[in-house]
Amino acid sequence: MNKKGLLVILSAPSGCGKDTVFQELRKVRNDVVESVSATTRAPRDGEEEGINYYFKSESDFQLMVVNDELLEYAKYNNCYYGTPIAGVEKAINEGKVCFLIIDVQGAQRIMSQRPDSISIFLLPPSLEILRSRLENRCTNDEDDINRRMAIAEKEIHMASSYKYRVVNDDLNECVEKINEIINVELLTKNSKEII
Numbered sequence: 001m002n003k004k005g006l007l008v009i010l011s012a013p014s015g016c017g018k019d020t021v022f023q024e025l026r027k028v029r030n031d032v033v034e035s036v037s038a039t040t041r042a043p044r045d046g047e048e049e050g051i052n053y054y055f056k057s058e059s060d061f062q063l064m065v066v067n068d069e070l071l072e073y074a075k076y077n078n079c080y081y082g083t084p085i086a087g088v089e090k091a092i093n094e095g096k097v098c099f100l101i102i103d104v105q106g107a108q109r110i111m112s113q114r115p116d117s118i119s120i121f122l123l124p125p126s127l128e129i130l131r132s133r134l135e136n137r138c139t140n141d142e143d144d145i146n147r148r149m150a151i152a153e154k155e156i157h158m159a160s161s162y163k164y165r166v167v168n169d170d171l172n173e174c175v176e177k178i179n180e181i182i183n184v185e186l187l188t189k190n191s192k193e194i195i
Ligand code: 5GP
Pocket: 037, 038, 041, 072, 073, 074, 076, 081, 082, 083, 101, 102, 103, 105, 106, 107
């Protein structure tokens, strides 16, 4: 695999703004791409095959598992999600910074399988602020918010296993920090190759 690209794992609790952060990062650098995952969950309104996900039947997904086509996969909310190897390899070979925006289970697998990857955990400024962001985003379903908050607290306990932790308080500052992390990692990686 060409070492010029970079594999970046990005995880964050629900409501922490990981998709917005990634979209903003794309505006400041043109070398970032997001890996398109395969999933057995049904498409939501507006989601497109090959853009948001590769939508698979359960048997087709299992075939991808058996054929070793996935870098990792996890079961989340009764559906399977996995990262196809082919897309990641293509992006890295093209020298891209390839983001895997995945849950903490999948992230742990990639970290152990791919020591060449770097990992970033996005933290909310506080649990109170996370709750209020979820309350603003979700309809007033208190149970759903409580469930997400319980998952978030467990996920935040995993944050120490990530190489970098960035607080998403001010969006611009957060994007700037991630941009700096990528610059430093690319510099380190490419200078090691020259040596
Ligand atoms: P959603 O159904 O809301 O699109 O995604 C549900 C969860 O699955 C999110 O936490 C998302 O980051 C995670 N996810 C999406 N793709 C993958 C993947 O390829 N592998 C893993 N492990 N998690 C994924």
